[in-house]
Structure formats: structure tokens, C-alpha cells
Amino acid sequence: MKQQYRILLVDDHLITLEAYRGVLELMSQEFIFTEAQSIDEALEKAERQPQLLPFDMAFVDIHLPRSESKKIESGEGLALELKKKFTELKIVIPTQYNQPERIRYIIDKVNPDALLLKEEFRSAQICRAVEIVLSGGTYYSSKVELLLRKDHLQFDDYDLKILSCIARGVKIKDIENHVPLSSRAIEDRKSMLMIKLGVPPRNNEQLIAIAREKGLI
Template sequence: MNQKIKILMIDDHPMIIEGYQNTLLFTKKEHQILEIDIANNCDEAIAFMDKSVEKVTPYNVLFVDISLPPSKDGLMTSGEDLASYARKVLPNAKIIILTMFNESFRIHNIIKTINPEGFLIKSDLTSSELASAFQGVLHNPPFYSGTVNSFIRKAISSDIVIDEKNRKILHLLSQGVKTKNLVSHLDISLSAIEKRKKQLREIFEVQDGQDETLLEAARTKGFV
């Protein structure tokens, strides 16, 4: 019996989308009929999703790139926002996240906020990996690529627990943001940030006050 699978691919690079599309069409099972729509930005993606809900022909699978131009109204700024929107309007759709980002903070944040059925880091990606991810997500989700699995293993094996705010501080420091400038990224005071940094140094058993020493310890444990 034939299985019709409705797919929305969202990426702002036409050649990448073409590669994804060709891979799926070439590697699909004989009984699978793929209907693929392509969106190159947030506005197109929202229009496709809304139309599929309106016509009661919802998508089964969404491929969502994280780095996308923002929507014209500024409400959607990335693939993360789109995936969150999809969770509301297409609750039964399986979401496959594709991204170049491989920092542990981003990986953790995407898993926590979106909990995608598939999560692929583009630097891990091959045609066979994409084909395996597609079939895996359809029949036995979740499917995570090597870098994501490595992060999850490190996080599980670590007995260190830090909250979202501290994760964000580590992430921003690793991006080169100075402590005095963290206030503009976080809704807490500079003194609260300093207290949290002190707490992080204690958690990671860092003796000196250098940010790089703290970051190195956090990297070793898979938090950066």
C-alpha cells in the first residue's frame, strides 16, 4: 500500500535544498510517494504551513534550517522560531533540524525548546545520513547525528548540573562577549552575573579568575 508523505523543506540556500530533495527522492522506499514543498525564508515557510492547515493537508515532515533571514514583521528570526510555530499549528508533524551550529548551548537549547524528532549538524551530513535520518524519523524517532549524540552522552555522563542562565553565560563568554556586556544579553544585573560566574568557577573547580580557564573546563565537560 502506497504511503503519501507531505514534506516542507526550509533553507535559504537553493542548492542545499536541491541536494536534500534529490537524496530523498533517490533513496525513498518503493511504496513511499513524496510531495515536497520548498520555502527559502520564514515568510514562505509560515505561508506553506498555514495553507496546509487551512486545506487540512498537514505536513508529515519538516526539514528546518536554523539560520534563516527573519520574517518581514520581525516576529520570526530563525528556524528555531519556525519550529516552535510548527509545533503549535502542526502538532503531528515530525521536525528535522539542520544546522551548522555545533556549540553545546545551542544543541541543548534546541533539544529543550523544540525536542525535534531529527537533529542533524550539517558538518556531519552525508547523503546516506540524510536518507537514514528521514526513514528513522518516520519509523523510529529520534534520529540524531554524531555531534548531537556526542553532546548528549557528555551531558548524561556529567554529574554537573547548571541552569539555563549559567549555560547562556558560558555560551556568551565563549563567543567573546565581555562580562560587562553580558547585562545587555541577560535580564540580570552585573553583580548577579559576577555571582553566577563565581558559582560556575566553583562548579568546575577553577582556581583562577580567568574566563578562558573556566571555558576550557566547561568545554571538557561538554557545556560549551
């Protein structure tokens, strides 16, 4: 009898979910699939999953819209919530982001078991990633490895939240209502972000434009 694995597939595009399922069904293992197209739906289905039958693996798209409660802003946050509920869960992250800074942030934030760029997707690569992860290893695709070698900047969760607030039009003096830092600390971080991204002082528009280019928001 084939060994069974329970897999949660999370992506806001139905055709992507169908593609994952189609590829994985060709493998020698037997998979039981649960699908979700949003953060809220994934959390709801995770909550309903019996503790005695935990998910073994989750494919989590990073570029997901914020949850309706706005408590989780992206796929990174969802991956962390899933790991809390299923402590042995293996996380596979397919992402369209191909900026070194964003790739480094995903790894530092989530520490996924596999990370692949959607632009280089092949059936064989997905199967290889799953096989390595199920055997206890970690898989980074070749382009991810290349991007990591190019990365020389570091951004943490506070940096991304500050950028997100500025992009949404939140005034600097009000950002402390969204980020647990003092106004002075937020100002200092914003100044450092401008230095890191090569933006002239007080040019919020350019700061956000470059942050978007780099996939930071």
C-alpha cells in the same frame, strides 16, 4: 501505491533544498515537497496549507535570519510555530552548529525528532533519519550523540536573548524592554553567563566573542 508524505523543506540556500529533494526522491515513500528560503516564507506557506492535508515532516535549518517582523529570531522559533499549527508534525533539524552548548539548547528548546550535523551529511544518513522518524522513532547522528556527552553547561531562552541584545549593542538597562525579566534578574543572568563562559567581569566584548564561538548567538 506508495504512501504519501507532505514535507516542508526550509533552508536559505537553494542548493541545500535541491540536495534534500534529490536524496528524498530516491526513497521508497512518495513525498510531496513544499520549499521555503526564509522564516517568513515558511510561515506563509504553512498558513496556506489546508488543515485536512497537514505537513507530516519539516526539515528546518536553525541558522536562519530573523523574520521581518523580528518576532521569530531563528530556526528554533520557526520549528515551535510549525508544531503549534501541525500538532503531529515531525521536525528534522540539520545544523551547522557543532558546539555542545548549542546542540543541548536545540534539543531542550525544540525536542526535534531528528538532529544531524551538516558536516557529516551523507545521503544514507538522511534517508536513515527519515525512515526512523516516520516509524515513530528519534534519530540523533553519531556526532550529535558525542557532543551531548561533552555538554556540561545549560543555557535557556532568556540567556540567549540577553546575549543577542548585548551583541546588538542594547544597553543592559534597556534589555528588560526585550526580555521579560527585571533589570536585577538580567544583571544576575549576565554575571552567571560570564562565569559559565569563563569571562572576566564587565568584559562584554569577550563575552560576545566567546558566545559566538560556541554558537550561542
